[in-house]
Every structure is written in structure tokens, then in C-alpha cells.
Amino acid sequence: MLADAVSEDGIYTNLHALVRLRYTAGGFSYLPKQPVRSLLAGRKRSKLRGRGLDFDELRHYRPGDDIRTMDWRVTNRTGKPHVRVYTEERDRPVVVVVDQRMPMFFGSTRKMKSVVAAEAAAITAWRVLGVGDRIGAIMFNDERVLDIRPARSEKKVMAWLGDLEDMNRQLSVNSGTAARPDALAQALEATQRMISHDYLVILVSDFFGWNDQSLQSIRRIGEHNDIICTMIYDPLERDISRADQLVVSDGRYQLEINPGKEGLGQRFEDQFKSNFARVQAALMRHEVPVIQLHTDADTASQLRQQLGGERPLR
Numbered sequence: 001m002l003a004d005a006v007s008e009d010g011i012y013t014n015l016h017a018l019v020r021l022r023y024t025a026g027g028f029s030y031l032p033k034q035p036v037r038s039l040l041a042g043r044k045r046s047k048l049r050g051r052g053l054d055f056d057e058l059r060h061y062r063p064g065d066d067i068r069t070m071d072w073r074v075t076n077r078t079g080k081p082h083v084r085v086y087t088e089e090r091d092r093p094v095v096v097v098v099d100q101r102m103p104m105f106f107g108s109t110r111k112m113k114s115v116v117a118a119e120a121a122a123i124t125a126w127r128v129l130g131v132g133d134r135i136g137a138i139m140f141n142d143e144r145v146l147d148i149r150p151a152r153s154e155k156k157v158m159a160w161l162g163d164l165e166d167m168n169r170q171l172s173v174n175s176g177t178a179a180r181p182d183a184l185a186q187a188l189e190a191t192q193r194m195i196s197h198d199y200l201v202i203l204v205s206d207f208f209g210w211n212d213q214s215l216q217s218i219r220r221i222g223e224h225n226d227i228i229c230t231m232i233y234d235p236l237e238r239d240i241s242r243a244d245q246l247v248v249s250d251g252r253y254q255l256e257i258n259p260g261k262e263g264l265g266q267r268f269e270d271q272f273k274s275n276f277a278r279v280q281a282a283l284m285r286h287e288v289p290v291i292q293l294h295t296d297a298d299t300a301s302q303l304r305q306q307l308g309g310e311r312p313l314r
Helices: 015-024 072-078 113-130 154-169 183-194 212-224 261-285 299-307
Strands: 053-060 082-088 094-099 135-140 145-151 200-205 226-233 246-249 254-257 290-294
Touching: 015 113, 015 154, 015 299, 072 082, 094 113, 094 183, 113 135, 113 154, 113 200, 113 226, 113 290, 113 299, 135 154, 135 183, 145 154, 145 183, 183 200, 183 212, 212 226, 226 261, 261 290, 290 299
Parallel strands: 094 135, 094 200, 200 226, 226 290
Antiparallel strands: 053 082, 135 145, 246 254
């Protein structure tokens, strides 16, 4: 964590703030039909059906019935006109997978990455619940994975948002918890065990620990479901040149770093960009949409700009 660089409000989140985000959860959609400028527009392999129709019954034709619903096979067999009656699908289950590991406990200006991830998960939950679909979650840190099955229940959303607050507030440079790169793959394996077919999975992470096992899990999830990846980053990770001097702390000691000395900053940037590009290229190769959220702007506004097709504010 950068010492004295983040306001107290951006270091941790709380249940009240996550609940309040329900009033910002609009202006975007995860459904297949998207605005032209939406990042999700034109997905070729999307398995999301949105609000479709389920077959309900077969009955005799009545005046005014749509002739396109006529079942000609039954009509020819019985000699009497029959139509197929459909009802609207009730919902589509969504699971948001949210990363709260120690590498997410970083921020240079406005918020920690862990806070942005929690906000993105909450906004997604309220949006999904608002359109009548079921929403569940898999939350993970460096010690455990917590899974909540999808439900169409505000009470259950409130409960797991409370668990998310607890997990977020457990992050501390004094915790002594070591970052576990393999936790990402384990969370994705837990996701596979939870879901079946026709789910939407939204992964929110900085992708620390990304490896072939993670990619294989995403591929298996994507065989019968849709998956959207949300990559969280801090602007300083991408462009460290704007910082002349950095003071880095582990909670006990502080170290002053000059990014320009011996090309330290350039090497840091190059490594971040290389890792970022590697993950993004692998996901896009398998036609997995990638949303990018950073810590220096409002989370809901970023989601609306990328998923709602709004033009960015100038």
C-alpha cells in the first residue's frame, strides 16, 4: 500500500455503501441485446438467451392466435388446428466471482482495488436483482472461498454483501497473510462446481496468479455458460512515471523509492503491461469479453460507459 496516498474512505468499504450503490445500478445491461457502443455488442458466441420463451402447452387454435405458433404436425395428425403456447422464461442465474486477496489491497489515489471490486460486485448484484434474475456470489481471499448460490432475494443479497464487507475489512498489511497466486484457480474451480448450464459468470479480479489452470477453468465454464471478465487495475501500475518519489509501507516500515533510478519504474511498468496483455490476449482468443475498471474514477460510471454504451465524459 502507498503510505498517505489513499483517503480513509477508499481503503475499505462497508455494507451501507454497498447497499447505497443500488441507486446507481442502471444504464447498463448484461443481456445479449446491447447498445451499439457497448463493449458486449456483437458477441458471436454468446450463450445468453435473455428473456426467452418456454413451451407451456399445446391447445386448439382460437381466433386471434398467431398463425406462426401453429403446430402443423399435430394439426395434420388430428385434422384440427393446434397451436403451441409459450410462457416467458422466469430468470437467468448470474454468479459474480469477486477477488479480495492481498494484491487487491493497493491504491494510489482514490480507492483500493479491493474496494472497486466490491463495488462492481454490489452494482452487478443490484442490477441483476432489479431485472428479476437470480444472483449469487463466490468471494475469495488468500485463505478461503465463500460460495452463495443464486437466489432472487434482496435479503440474501444483503447477507452476502455483509460477508463481502467482512472479507474486505480483513485485508491489512499487518495481517501476516501471504498472497496466494493459486487462489484464483481455486475460486474458478469452485465456480465450476456450483453452476450447471446457461449461467452468466462475472469474474472481478486483478488476475494475480493467472496461469494455464485458470484459463482451462474459464474455458470449461464457457462451454455451456457465458463469462465476462472484469480486470481491476490502479493507474500507477500502468504509468508509474507520474510519481517522482514513492513511499511504500508494509505497515511497520517505510521505504522511499525513486522510480527513475536505474530504470526501476520502467521495468515495473513493462512487467505490468506484459502480464496485463497476456491475460487479455488469452481471454479474447477465447472470445471472453474483458471489462477494465480502474481505481481513479467512479465504478458505476465506468460500467455504464462500457456496458451501457454511454460516451465518456470529457
